[in-house]
Amino acid sequence: MTTAEEGRQQLDAVSVLNAKRTLLQLLARAGVWSGDAEELIGFVEAGAVALAYEEVGRGPWPTPEGKGEPYASGWLDGTRAVTDALGEVAERALRRAVAADPTADSPDERPPVGRTEVTRTKVAMTPLYLSFTDESELDPEVTDQVLRAVLGTMSSRQRSRYAGRLSEFASTHRARLERLYAEYGPGSAIAIHGRYSLVHSPTSVAVLERLATAPAALHEEWDAAELPPAWLDGLTTAWGEPPA
Structure with a gap:
């Protein structure tokens, strides 16, 4: 050789x-x-x-x-x-x-959310969240439940690419997200308002992405998980209409 x-x-x-x-x-x-x-x-x-x-x-x-x-x-x-x-x-x-990859006959299949899928999403969303705001003591103690509802809107294949999707979402809507976290997040004038509690959690980035991408599926999974409706309503209000 x-x-x-x-x-x-x-x-x-x-x-x-x-x-x-x-x-x-x-x-x-x-x-x-x-x-x-x-x-x-x-x-x-x-x-x-x-x-x-x-x-x-x-x-x-x-x-x-x-x-x-x-x-x-x-x-x-x-x-x-x-x-x-x-x-x-x-x-x-x-x-x-992909543990439960959809078949060609059921491309929209949404299997149960696995532990590693939740963990991978946490790893992806936390630095994105901290690029917009600081950590908050009001972070709701239901992170896994929220993420299971978020990931439940997707197929296994979509979940496998979700870190990239989150990064793209944060980049595309950076100015809008900066405004949202400044007005409703840690350090804002309404920082202790329960309606906007989820803005104090890194999960808010993932929830906002789903609100912008698949709102109907998110509401379905949210209701099935029996998560507080006010949290989703608060994020919907905070997201509002895109700036002119």
Whole structure:
């Protein structure tokens, strides 16, 4: 094997599996249930393939010079074939990672919300919330219940991409969210008003995203969870109409 080939050498399947088993054992020692750990590792694996697919798909991959038109045409066809194949691998990896992925016959299926889905959403929404306001002592003690109602509006596939969706929502509506948290959040003149208690919780970012995206489904899940209607009404009022 040449030096160049050694430099390009990839991890073999046995070494990758060994690393995965080692990580599972370490997480188990930390008290993470094996099913949750497997799911999280599955998402990391699926994400790595998806990012590779995006990078390869961005191209362009120039045809080697001096090879002629037939070679160039074959080169492009081969590049497309490899990219398509990588996309299929990424899709299969995501299907394996999603515990209850909807089938082609039921794309809108909304299975029960899992623990790792709730935890992943907490990890995604908390820094977004703190980019708009400070932590509040009034944070309602029903975070998991609120998030289960939020995630209950989505399919497993949508939940798998929800961190990205939240980030996009916060970026698109940054000015509007800054105004909302300034007027109704911690430190505002109505900071102790119970109607706006949820504005004092990081979950408010996720609830607002659902109010803007799937209000009917959110109200359905909210009622089923028997969460305080005033919290949802308060956020709806605070969200109001977009600025002119």
